[in-house]
Amino acid sequence: MMCSFLPSFCLLIAFAALGHAQEIQRKPLVLTKGGTPEQPAVFDGKGMVIDLGIDITGHDWLKDGDVWTSRGPLKGYPPVDDTQRACMFIDEAPVRVTRDRDAEKKTGVAKKVIYAAPKALQPGQMGWTEDGSVYFRWPKEKKPGEGRVIQPPAGLASGVVIACSHITVRNVTAIHAANDGFNIHGARIGIRLENVKAFSNGDEGISAHETVQMDVFDSEIAWNGSVSGGVADVNDSVTTYTNCELHHNVNAAFMFDGKSHRVTNCRIHHQDKDIVIRSPDVVVEQSGNTWTKE
Template identity: 80%
Template sequence: MPMRSLTNSLLWFAALTVSLHAQEIRRKPLILSQGGTAEKPAVFDGKGMIIDLGIDITAHDWIKDGDVWSSRGPLKNHPPVDDEQRAGLFIDEVPLRITRDREAEKKSGVAKKVIFAAPEALQPGQMGWSEDGSLYFRWPKEKKPGEAHIFQPPPGLASGVVIACSHITVRNVTAMHAANDGFNIHGNRVGIRLENVKALSNGDEGISAHETVQMDVVDSEIAWNGSAAGGVADVNDSVTTYTNCELHHNVNAAFLFDGKAHRVTNCVMHHQDKDIVVRGEGVTVEQSGNVWRKE
């Protein structure tokens, strides 16, 4: 990462840390199940609420071999996870990708055998588990070993905010360090609106709409999320719009659309491998006024 980008990253995390200390932090997922009507939507204003599900394990008695660190036996509530779709740890804001050795799995001849990449084979920002359940990782390039916090996502597949109703506006909420999505919406939900939310450093996507969800997202930030798909992944028959949003430092793409119809307007995307990925047939994506820069 260029020095300017690294400096910006450090400033971003420092500002976020100040914000975390300034606001009350909720350590449990927020589940919203009471919606309104099309004429009078319900409103949930978090007023700066921060939902941080991360568990700080920096003080663990790590075995340190340069930039490869290993736990002494299994970490509590963090058994091996075979899903490479998402991140399994965070170094400050940076997600660490779960990495498997597919060639070794194939050679084993055992159906559904899971073998993680060996510690010496890891690239920066990757992680895995030993047969005894010990976790190991290689520090990402952006971070100097021992000079950042290490966060473990919560057990299971918890999301930060779960929207389980229709006709609701959610504003001024930050969701971070969830094992699954920052903002997760499933089912036949319509009239969903997210305003000024932040989806930061979640194991899977920052925001993800599924099934027949209809959702509008405005003035929001989606960054540092660990999904192999992207910062946003709207799938199935979802219909979504994103307006005046900023997406950066997510693994792979800013947006992945595999739903029905989507519109991206006046969004800024930077520090991403890709901007918008469209997957599947019959998906329509409209774009206007967006700014894309790789760095």
């Protein structure tokens, strides 16, 4: 089990600031070449960091206490009506899109999007004005002006995309993706993640879809912005998580809606919920886990 919490994120940021160009990648990592059951392919990132974030701290913000507003639209930052994911980060902390559902309903217009007004925002929430300016209220754990404001890339890029079977991926960190940190779709089997970190991604840190079969070991999933949780494995996926640490993700540590899952010896802390099981047909085995809300 790795030592995590805020120091691990700060060390990551410090590492990036040192300018280790060979270790920091600013575009998604897409893995398409797998192996065989007898000889799986191995991708060892050796500490590689996939950081898709765009630092917009230095923008000329209009500042009204802890509510900051851009002066006009920001490049590559169009309004997002999807409240499933976070669309901004203050350092590690996700900032969530918030809509005024009552105001939308009163218009009588189908699919009308009205964001919560700046004064109505709770800490860690955001929206857009009609002219496309973005505004947000600083998270309660952050003092205004003392933190980096990070914009994920436009679109739905994930940090690491695994598009093959029979592959082991180890020692890779994915942060600030607009979508998932580690995203696996399709009929992929024999996926193994070892000592990976999924920090501060817009949607889940790790997410398996369709009929993916995956085993995750000794990994850390934290500060991800999905309303589902730090991990969301869905459809007919079959997954296991062993000796992992999950904390500070929005809502739950794990959300399972796949076929079957096993969580063993995982440490869960600073989470409102540990494991959410969406369907009664999902089989989830648990043993040796610990969960504390603080």
